[in-house]
Amino acid sequence: MSDSRRRRVTLNDIAEAARVSRATVSLVLRDSPLVHADTRARVETHMRKLGYVYNRAAANLRRQTSSSVALVINDLSNPFFAEFAAGVDEALAAAGYVTLLGGTGESASRQQAVLGSLMEHQPAAIILSPAEGSDASRIAHAVGAHTPLLVFNRELEGAGWDFLGLDNRRGARLATEHLLKQGHRRIAFFGGHADSSSCRERRLGYGDALAAAGVTPEPQWLVECAPTRLEAAAQTGALFVRDPVPTAAVCYNDAVALGLMLGLARRGRRPGHDFALTGFDDIPESAMSVPPLTTLAADPRARGRQAAALVLARLKHAPGAHKRTIVPVQLVVRESSGGADTAAPPSARKRR
Amino acid sequence: MSDSRRRRVTLNDIAEAARVSRATVSLVLRDSPLVHADTRARVETHMRKLGYVYNRAAANLRRQTSSSVALVINDLSNPFFAEFAAGVDEALAAAGYVTLLGGTGESASRQQAVLGSLMEHQPAAIILSPAEGSDASRIAHAVGAHTPLLVFNRELEGAGWDFLGLDNRRGARLATEHLLKQGHRRIAFFGGHADSSSCRERRLGYGDALAAAGVTPEPQWLVECAPTRLEAAAQTGALFVRDPVPTAAVCYNDAVALGLMLGLARRGRRPGHDFALTGFDDIPESAMSVPPLTTLAADPRARGRQAAALVLARLKHAPGAHKRTIVPVQLVVRESSGGADTAAPPSARKRR
DNA sequence: CATATCAATTAGAACGATCTAAATTCGATC
DNA sequence: GATCGAATTTAGATCGTTCTAATTGATATG
Known part of the structure; x- marks a missing residue:
């Protein structure tokens, strides 16, 4: 008043x-x-x-400390990263830090600008989920040598940064093995860009499982597309241009899988019935889709908390070798991987 | 180095x-x-x-200015708010401000703590999407009289704050009129909590349309539930306990509508075919659901940019009467509202 | 009674920037 | 060469805190 x-x-x-x-x-x-x-x-x-x-700013100035951590996210509109951000913020807040948010919209140049602007606010550390096409050396330049950086999700070779990521290779292997166990032999790997580290790793896991089963993948079973529903739906046709066509697909992530389901429905195929597929991430809508999506759970909120914890630990025990943390993912079997032509009953099986 | x-x-x-x-x-x-x-x-x-x-903090101290805006969000894992946050951050960054993020997880007490912590960082302004059960006077106490506050989405009576919200009443009326036009007379209002301002307003719009059409809603057509998919799916049964049962529903928001579709499918009803429904918000997955959801588009990202713009304007032209901004919403007709028992063909109609 | 010990308080210099008011330099002009 | 005005530069206070090193009283000890 x-x-x-x-x-x-x-x-x-x-x-x-x-x-x-x-x-x-x-x-x-x-x-x-x-x-x-x-x-x-x-x-x-x-x-x-x-x-x-x-006035914490004044205090920080005098004490030469910082009470904030910068969080730079490539795509906040992806629920996976939104959840991650929520987890980071939750854990940081609990530790008395405040979150400086910066969204890059998958643009490497905006990422540079955002990092520069955030650095001026003297964050104690940075958590970065890199935009596509990030350049490690430019990032190193923007961040300087004195602010600890944790890279999330996409590998960034070069400088001595901490890293937190999912066990992409094993996850994709699990999904592929699951489909093999359902009797599929012609299995595609659908979506993602082959130049992203997570996509490469997932393809390796896919290849591991096929090789172990003695299956040689046809080149047309490897389809790239941007990791969005829309792109995936549009690329569906690429799976069916040349024989032998696949009867199942391991998708790069859930968004892609949901898009593929839509694309399949449009061409009159019933996912989980005529064609089996799996996702990656277990975003909330995957449990709710029709049919519910078999996928690999990564619990992004918990990853966010973990990222915050890693960064806080680094702040406490200062220097030391940079740390790679790879978290296991869990196969969640739902109906989308249900059956091939030779498949199981479409309905029933309510509870899970 | x-x-x-x-x-x-x-x-x-x-x-x-x-x-x-x-x-x-x-x-x-x-x-x-x-x-x-x-x-x-x-x-x-x-x-x-x-x-x-x-060192912007030092400069801000000397110049008695601030280069940050606090953004307090009730539920970051809701795509609607995640998009909103992305929009806010985008516009703030463009104006040279940095975003201080605070998530409350719909807890009024965490909201107090978060506001208190953020205030210590001297934000130039605050954008607040209030948690359920927020107490205006406690918020006023935490924020003080000198920091402009913009309330988003949920009305908060009391203090002289700016407000940005959707035209809930007209939106719900549009949806209801649309269902009436499809021939439905027994239309439910499904989901939301009646003590939230947005739910009350949407119910009013629903009532307006029914009244204009001479329909008196039965009490069992008003079903409350938390605005999440899971809760909505669980509450589906409440619509069908007593005659006359509805043939259509206006849902509180998209999350609820998607949950209801799942609940309907579980009881063997085909949404958009045996039962018509509409949502609210137009989150991305609504265009992708099966069937695609008729809903009201609010363009949360644009709302975020708008919120940032409002707050920046307030910072420029300092005081002045607080401003209420109500943005119109647009009815997006898709297949979920397609028809009643007397309905339209289920497939075809590819392009839109 | 002088002095050592302890508890409680404080003066004044930081921190890294900005801002005011004054000082310095530089040509040009007389 | 003295003088003036404009162009450049700078000393020193300041923003709101914290920290170091003293200072002040009070009580206890010899």
Whole structure:
């Protein structure tokens, strides 16, 4: 209430009001045992009365510390990363840090700008989920050598940064083995860009499983597309241009799988019935799709918390070799991988 | 590279290296025409050489300004809000501000904590999408009278804050009228909590349309549930416990509608065929569901940009009456509202 | 009573930038 | 060469905190 123009109330104002020195007020703020109980009470009264709010920026300046962590995300509109961001923020907040958000929209140049701008706010550390086409050396330049950086999800060779990622290779192998076990032999790998590290790794896992089963993949079973529903739906046809056509597909991720299901439906194939497929990520809508999607659960929210924890640990125990953390993923079997032509009953099986 | 322990390089270091005063370097930083071209060049060289990075916190302290805006979001894992956040961040970044993120997970008490923590970082303004059960006076206390606040999406009576929201009432009326036009008379309103402002407004619009058509809604056509897919699927049965049962439903939002579609499928009803329904928000998966969902487009990303713009405008032209902005929503007709028992062909109709 | 000990408080210099007001340099002019 | 005005540069205070090193009282000890 009252004069909206008035300048902020500071430690000095409180000191004056409570007739103590600025230093004492500062001690009260930080719960120092040095200050007498009566004094503390008096000071605290005045703080409340004047509506004091701590200026952490000033404190950080003096103490040469930082109370923020920058979070740079390639695609916030992807639920996987949104959940990840929520997890990061949750854990950082619990540790008393504030999250500086920066979205890059998959643009490497915006990523540079965002990093530059965030660095000016002196984050204690950076968590980066790199945009496509990121250049490690330019990132290194923007970030400098003194701010710890944790790279998430997409490998970025070069500098000594910490890394947190999924076990893409094993995940894709599990999915492929699952489809093999259902009797499929002609299995495609659908979606993703082969120049992204996660896509490469997933393709390796796919190849591992096929090789172990003695299956040689046809080149037309490897279809690239941007990892979005729309792109995937549009690329569906590429699977069926040349014999032998696949009867199943391991998809790069859930978005792609959902798009593929749509594309299949449009050409009159019933996913999970005429054609089996799997996803990757286990985003929430995968449990809800028709049919529900078999996929690999990565629990992005937990990954977010984990990323925050890694970064906080690095801040505590400062330097040391950079750390690669690869988290296992779990195969979640649902109906989309149900059967081939030789398949199982379409309905029933309510509970899971 | 080199000694990772070395302290940050500051204006003083540059000044010393370039043999000018700190003041001159500061002028160079801000592109002042006062400084001689030669001097400028020399200073800039040394800035690059030493790897200088601007300390915006120190500058803000001195100038009594802020270069950040706090964004407090009730539910980041809802794509609607994730998109909103992306839009806010995009527009803020373009204006040279940085986004301080705070997630509340729909908890009013966490919201208080988050607001308190963010305030300590002196944001220039706050954009708040309130958690359920928010208390306006406690928020007012946490935020203080000097930081402009924009409330998004859920009305919060009380203090003089700016507000940005959707035209919920008209949106729901449009959806209801659309279903009436398809021949439905027994139309339910499904989902949401009646104590949230947006749900109340949508119910009003629903009531407007029914009243205009001379239909009196049965009490069992009003079903509450939390606005998540899971809850909605679980509550589906509530629509069919007592005659007359509805043949269509206006859903509180897309998440609820998608959940209801699942619930319907489980009881053997084909949404868009045996039962018509509409959503609200037009989240990306609504276009992709089977059948695609008729809904009201709110373009959350554009809303985010708009919220940022409103807040920036408020910062420029400082005080003035608080402003209510209600944005229209657009009915997007897809197949989920296709027909009743007397319905249309289920397939074909590829292009839209 | 002088002095050592302890608890409580404080003056004043930081932190890294900006800003005001004044000082310095440089030609040009008389 | 002195003088003036414009062009450049700078010293030093300042923003709101924290920290170091003293300072102040009070109580206890010899």
